[in-house]
Amino acid sequence: MPGPPPQPLLRVCRAQSPLSRGLHRGVPKARLTCANKTAYELAAQWTRSARDGPEVTRAVPAYSRPALRLPLGGGNWGNRGDGGESPATSRRRPPSGDERLKGPGSAREYGELGITGDQPEKFRPKCVDEVAFQEEVVAVLKKSLEGADLPNLLFYGPPGTGKTSTILAAARELFGPELFRLRVLELNASDERGIQVVREKVKNFAQLTVSGSRSDGKPCPPFKIVILDEADSMTSAAQAALRRTMEKESKTTRFCLICNYVSRIIEPLTSRCSKFRFKPLSDKIQQQRLLDIADKEHVRISNEGIAYLVKVSEGDLRKAITFLQSATRLTGGKEITEKVITDIAGVMPAETIDGIFAACQSGSFDKLEAVVKDLIDEGHAATQLVNQFHDVVVENDNLSDKQKSIITEKLAEVDKCLADGADEHLQLISLCATVMQQLTQNC
Template structure:
């Protein structure tokens, strides 16, 4: 029997639980990030990486796969490609038990290789697909961000790759192939993922805009493609942010610039003008104002770099500034003070610009 509560007047009061149960009858649709929503579901949907897709399609036809090493810039489809291939190989039923995905930036020590990876690799690949399609007799271990793994962990992995070659295939994913030790790269088929061209990115973005019923201007889409620099994931994230921020209004160039954190061109122009014809006190104040306005120092550095390269300085002056930019970039990556680093860079620009 269900218990009832007594009110102050002695009347029975039904528990609030019943009301809550009734009100939660309708389920709201889950809000999924567009990056996940529009992630390729099969190998054919992968954009631009023709060589990788061709090799994977051949492997899928024969239900066989070598050890793989995918490398290239972020947002070019490395993880999406291997996940799509694994789904096609195993189908939805066997995918969970046949695929182990580890992000090496979180779990990158030798202990993880000895425990998780080795244990999973030693398991027997059992089961068959319900749709009757051929199912390969091996499992897949995906090590994302493998360039973050320690050398000891990478060394421990090479023996496992050899020993369990009958039952397990490895896919290493990284941004910098030079950080993967030679014994591992020699055991894998290497594929370089190229930054997506503007045309391919624009095509994908317009497709998402149509599916989401977004209003957009041609300039807005072009600016979105430009600021994402070949990174489709970044482009889709910016697009979703613009759609949420803007509501039903049109997505324009200015909105994209604001979301991407791009410094307005007139602010950069003003800074460089002071470097050419101003005083150090004015320069100091301008740099302080830019930092106070919340502009990221790395973004300012990137935009100054583009202006200097396109500018009228001679090669000797440009090389001196470029060398200083490299030092500032490294210092910022190590967590140095943004104001001091930008002031240091702009002082060098001022010194070079005022030389005859």
């Protein structure tokens, strides 16, 4: 009599299948219905373990997979007979702490920065005092926190300057870790930006009553906080619907709008909030923060590498930390150099930019077209060339102010065309032709 199928297979198959009715009574053939992928894979494992059974059953998957024919005899599911564990009972033991620190790809080999989760989240400020380079905002928030009160806020400025981190740190200080999740609603307006979100999520949360006190005895404010990140992506209708909610629920709810472009927030909302501008972080502040992170995570980076990392991040500390994390994974524990940062950040090497300028100065359109074609074939982004070209042109002392103005005007035109989906090759040819005209005027 053929042996019964394994219990794991019985548990994941449909109860009404003939499996439990027929096979346990020794019926030589039965129809096995695999209700899901797990059942099908277990059935396949059972087939491989039952090698000498003449009887056959038919397994029918409930999803789009070919039918499986199973031999019913002989195989012992619980013991393969070769001393090894069976497919059903074997379990992969999680690695111990020492094992996680050994072997290729380990934390000890690559450094914690290279393998742990989201590094920008890991190094977010935990309190308002840890916010860098935003002295005015920190001073106002500290005064508000002392009185356990907070106005409606509007934070605006470039990305990566600490806007979201600041309000989250302030909320943690206000409510403590126990009440933080209950009192704070954080929405990314880029994903949820319609009027329906304002009417449902925001309005329902704002109407909730608040209760409870902090376990540490500190005063707990009688209000909640709604954080609308990237509020400049909200539709005009959603922003208009938010006005009434902010007024009606002012006693129990405070709002913090976060955006990159304050001009995209309607005037009725900005007039209801205290506005704070977040400045781009200085190079010195960024270098200090990045060196602290590299020291904590045991990451080796050269002085030239850290300086270039700050340059390509353009005042965005979050971007700089992400680049540092990617560079650590790429180097595998070796020292991070300027070349590594160039590869990670996707910027064009200085030699490439110099080659384009040399082709423009040659006055040969054929040579210029060949350089642009090679640039496109290598996968460089045209927008990246426009950005780097702008810096090179502005800093070039061999160009007159009139020539610089003509080239930068062309850069703006090309940037607009690229944003509208124009062909990169044609736009770069047009840009380089303008540069060639201006450079050859000096010859």
